[in-house]
Amino acid sequence: MDISFNQVSFTYQKGTPFEHHALHNVSTSISSGTMTAVIGQTGSGKSTFIQHVNGLYYPTEGSVEVGDFTITQDGLKSIKKLRQQVGMVFQYPEHQLFEENVRQELLFGPRNFGLEVSDSRLNEIFNMVGLPNEVLEKSPFELSGGQKRRVAIASVLVLEPKVLILDEPTAGLDPAGKQQIMNLFKSLQVEKQMTVVWITHDMTEVLTYADNVIVFHEGKLMGPAAPKALFRNKELLAQTSLNKPSVLKFLDELKDQIGVSINYNDQSAIELADEIIKVGEKS
Numbered sequence: 556m557d558i559s560f561n562q563v564s565f566t567y568q569k570g571t572p573f574e575h576h577a578l579h580n581v582s583t584s585i586s587s588g589t590m591t592a593v594i595g596q597t598g599s600g601k602s603t604f605i606q607h608v609n610g611l612y613y614p615t616e617g618s619v620e621v622g623d624f625t626i627t628q629d630g631l632k633s634i635k636k637l638r639q640q641v642g643m644v645f646q647y648p649e650h651q652l653f654e655e656n657v658r659q660e661l662l663f664g665p666r667n668f669g670l671e672v673s674d675s676r677l678n679e680i681f682n683m684v685g686l687p688n689e690v691l692e693k694s695p696f697e698l699s700g701g702q703k704r705r706v707a708i709a710s711v712l713v714l715e716p717k718v719l720i721l722d723e724p725t726a727g728l729d730p731a732g733k734q735q736i737m738n739l740f741k742s743l744q745v746e747k748q749m750t751v752v753w754i755t756h757d758m759t760e761v762l763t764y765a766d767n768v769i770v771f772h773e774g775k776l777m778g779p780a781a782p783k784a785l786f787r788n789k790e791l792l793a794q795t796s797l798n799k800p801s802v803l804k805f806l807d808e809l810k811d812q813i814g815v816s817i818n819y820n821d822q823s824a825i826e827l828a829d830e831i832i833k834v835g836e837k838s
């Protein structure tokens with residue numbers, strides 16, 4: 556499903572002393588079947604932005620289109636249908652598991668939507684997220700952090716969404732766990748043509764998985780851009796001299812501007828630094 560934001564502004568607690576303008580005139584589009592990373596400093600509006608896609612927030616001004624659904628300040632009538640097609644995984648979703656066993660946890664959403672899910676479908680989803688079938692009968696509280704995260708993701712996938720919205724899905728996982736989860740989203744994009752939009756602070760993730768990047772700064776959009784193009788931006792490049800230590804340092808400094816972290820030993824950062832140097836030498 557294509558997603559488009561048309562001059563969207565959003566104000567928290569409008570008309571109260573706590574009023575806060577979180578999004579300012581945001582216009583952007585995300586094509587169906589792509590993976591888009593949303594980055595920016597803390598408090599820049601990323602979560603507010605993604606929560607408009609499944610109608611958790613309605614724009615104060617402007618409109619959001621998700622496939623054939625249009626969300627305005629008046630909301631939309633078919634919100635339940637929208638939520639079935641736009642799966643949302645919150646930060647640390649494992650804290651929201653509450654059913655007696657994992658099977659019940661997975662069936663909770665479909666029951667809410669009046670949908671039947673066969674055992675074979677449950678098993679298939681379990682395979683997809685890399686969990687053995689016996690976990691279905693366990694209590695969510697018996698599982699490791701990474702397993703719980705997968706259960707939470709499976710409980711969204713069971714509704715067969717066309718769009719997946721994820722708020723820092725790999726936060727707190729070790730590098731192998733991060734990679735497994737991100738590979739899962741990539742395979743959903745490639746095999747099921749799912750549209751994936753995720754918030755991250757990890758540059759390796761952006762460079763490895765994103766087709767596009769949306770950058771937020773104080774509620775305004777700075778992007779979108781292709782990930783490598785973002786880091787090769789001439790204006791940004793002009794701020795550095797073209798040797799590897801200074802390019803790496805420059806990339807490191809970017810984290811303060813765009814909220815993306817970098818590890819000096821990170822292979823993709825080193826490769827990117829090489830590319831930036833090549834581009835810089837040609838220009």
Ligand SMILES: Nc1ncnc2c1ncn2[C@@H]1O[C@H](COP(=O)(O)OP(=O)(O)OP(=O)(O)O)[C@@H](O)[C@H]1O
Nearest residue numbers: 567568575577595596597598599600601602603604
């Ligand atoms: N319920 C609320 N009431 C008032 N202001 C809010 C509320 N929720 C968020 N804000 C403010 O809106 C701004 C954007 O918040 P948002 O959570 O979208 O940022 P974020 O980029 O996702 O941050 P983080 O990376 O820390 O999750 C912040 O300044 C935040 O303090």
